[in-house]
Amino acid sequence: MQTLFFKTKPAIISTACIVGPKEGQGPLSEHFDKVNTDVEFGADSWEKSESAIVSATMNLAVQKAGLQLDDINFVLAGDLLNQSIGSTFGIRALGRPFLGIFGACSTVGEALALAAVLTDGGYAQYVLGGASSHFCSAEKTFRFPLGLGTQRTPTASWTVTGDGSFVMSASAGGPDVDHYPRVTAATVGKIIDMGIKDTNNMGAAMAPAAADVIINHFQDTGLKPSDYDAIVTGDLGIYGHDLLVQLLLEKGYDISNNSTDCGILIFDSEKQDTHAGGSGCGCAASVFGGYFYKQLKSGIIKRMLLIPTGALMNSITAQQGETIPAIAIAVAIEGAAR
């Protein structure tokens, strides 16, 4: 049993998403709270830019929940930069108790799951969570300096510049939870490594981890694919999502008609030249917090399975010839009841 069940169904009472200019030119533009016109966000380094986004988004999530920072019991966040500096330097000024998490691009799933544990378990009234990434700081950390103008391979993805944050409330003591999307369960994934070495094909490395956790979710809960209106992975991209559908079909689970991927949705791959699609911690975080949260809140989506996915390699492991371990976490969310 890999699944955490949340009997009280804690509520996601707000989300906030702030993204960069390229994301603002994509199909989901209208769903983000703020599209910044420059990618620097007023900072003088890429790392500080990412922290500026984190800080602004987390503050906005608290404000949209109608709360003050002092109301927040715990903050959960992480990102792709070395030693999670995107998050920590952004959260520093919040002055709230902080628990750092790391699941690469699956981080927002871990934030949702642990926020649900803390609120459902009676340890917190309000938890602020989120995850971020920045195209420029990620390229610097994992690939090539931007100034080189290196050509991208066809299966490469484009790291999302953005942060998606949320406030989760315990079911008792907060606002009327029936008006909000609620977290019912989360299935925690194992680290899966199928021997993929191509760091420009993350979708292939992560698809087996997503398949494994989705299968475990169905087994643990007794649910089937058709019980969900939307089964949404984090950043498998076009090729990784195809692979996931195929892997699950081989195991008897058909998600071909009710699944998609945040990395596919956030960019118009052809027009925006993003190849496989969007990726990065901020991808699932901002697409969930912007696009899907609204549909859960209005009740258009009644049951959603969000499966943020992460590749756990870095530039050193790639240089040392290591394969790419991957992880995913599946979070089940009900739409608002009204």
Add this chain to the structure above:
Amino acid sequence: MQTLFFKTKPAIISTACIVGPKEGQGPLSEHFDKVNTDVEFGADSWEKSESAIVSATMNLAVQKAGLQLDDINFVLAGDLLNQSIGSTFGIRALGRPFLGIFGACSTVGEALALAAVLTDGGYAQYVLGGASSHFCSAEKTFRFPLGLGTQRTPTASWTVTGDGSFVMSASAGGPDVDHYPRVTAATVGKIIDMGIKDTNNMGAAMAPAAADVIINHFQDTGLKPSDYDAIVTGDLGIYGHDLLVQLLLEKGYDISNNSTDCGILIFDSEKQDTHAGGSGCGCAASVFGGYFYKQLKSGIIKRMLLIPTGALMNSITAQQGETIPAIAIAVAIEGAAR
């Protein structure tokens, strides 16, 4: 209120500690399960060495608990390397659901706190947790290549090569918890940044974070310093610990007679030329799991407050002129009752 209270007092039913040769020459040598004679641990890179220690130590913790890997519901771990590759590549083969955490050198405190939440909250029977560091991989990541032979400043610390892991059990359903140390509460720290920029004086950067969380712990619990037999910080070292005692005294809390620091204990600073003392995620993890766990289990220590401390900077933030944010987490542990 920053404190998590664990009504059922989950039990730490095993610990395991594997360290490197220098730690084996220190005063705590006899308390570790295994002292490796070479620092490579049979691997061909420093990063792989650290993962080898993680894997061996976590397997040993499970074995010492009398369990199989399949009995473990969740694994919580983190380390200092970029994107936590020390942990993830070590844990990959365990095949258990994984939640990555990051609190720099405070990581084992976060592992203990979240393991207690998961077991106390009824979400898990057994949680495997731990944290690791490796002198050589840490020097490569944060400071200078070892081959340069760079001289160390007087306030510099020496990153511990080692891993400390534990298995925590819910109070019901496992072995008789009265025979084991039990976690009663954990106070989660805020990120505190007092403007220190010297990355060779981590103790000064982290002492205010430790002081803040300790004060909050006393305020939240109504306890006072004399209620604890041992108040033990993670890796403040000689100078940082002095500073902490002073900072707390100014606020009316006297810990001068019942406190120490894992970084002070693990090395004989004078003989082993470790300057301020030991540091790294593996410092608090191995000294707690080896030295203090035995005293809690035998009942010599009846109440302990363990406060692993972490500096949240990295080489990039230092180069960009940033100050050093720090964090700490205070975990209250009762000795075995028998």
